[in-house]
Amino acid sequence: MHFYVYDESLSSPKLAHAVAEIETRLTDLGLQGRIGRLGPLKSANDMIRQAIRSGATTVVAVGNDRTVADVINALAGSDVALGVIPIGSPTRIAELLGVHPGEAAVETLAARKIETVDLGKINNHYFLTSAEVSTDDAITLECDEHYTVSAPAGLSVITIANLSPGAQCQDGYLEATIESSRRKWLRRSLSRTVVPFRQGRISSHEGAVATVENSYTVKLPTTIEIIPRTLRIVVGRERAF
């Protein structure tokens, strides 16, 4: 049985046509199920827990990256599969999973190709793709209790990725990428550090903020780790892993 989690933004008249098309296609393919609508007073956690108790075997996030991020946090560690139907923006998670917008997403859901993937965990929030810190401050990353990586002060972007075009989400590692812009004589050069790790702690002197899954923020310092093979997810053929 499918349970559909609709993002709050889907009630907008702008998206009404797209939603109607998807619902028609779901009915055509016999994939209709119960619908839960997110709202200020309705958390994804509660409605998904209830749906699982009622026998849901697949929970489908219908909306943007924020919707998917909410559903991932509710499903992590369970046997229930996650499906994604991207509507609105941004929909980067769906792109990485090889799920195209519109009716194509329904076809992917019907094909039901399932992969079990790792999830990152930052400050007790799960994430599938990445957490990003952009700061002028010096950043320190303590990795696997063995070593520390320190990036000097200056404009740096630190990305901790589980799934990205460069990082796979089934290898049991998070990939930390530090991109720094350095002034050398009269030129600016961009340098990139790439470090794989399983668990660590990221901190900065000034208490910078990490943006997770392009959806929510976590203040530094914070712990971050990989939870291997903890989410079953419906993927498309053109996925990034």
Added chain:
Amino acid sequence: MFTQKEEGFAGATVIAEGVIVEGNFKGDGPMIIDGTVKGTIATSKSVEIGKSATIEANIKADSVVIGGFVKGNIVAKSRLELLSGSHVEGDIATGTLIVAEGAILNGKCTTGTRTPQDALDTKSEAAKLKEVPQQQKINGKARV
């Protein structure tokens, strides 16, 4: 360069210039280091130390290429290459040693078929070296 296999991280670990790593820096894949490392470096694959790198660490890897400054012992199982302008202060042990003109090596050097780790671990190093003809030893300062 950053591609990975399904099991285990198989992409390269890269430390850029200006970045400092301290501690027991272990990895499963190749490492490319242009920054600073203090502690130890260990991987079952290759290590490339760039010209801008400053290493104060013992290095253990399958193969090692050095272009910058290294203070520490190096064990390279199959191959160790010292590029022109490289500077090593420490003992080295490797299967095959390649030294470019202008490289500086200050330390004991063991090459050959013997396990490189044994060469640095054994206390009776001097006595054993005499028995193994294919190994060479450079004591004190050597400029190639």
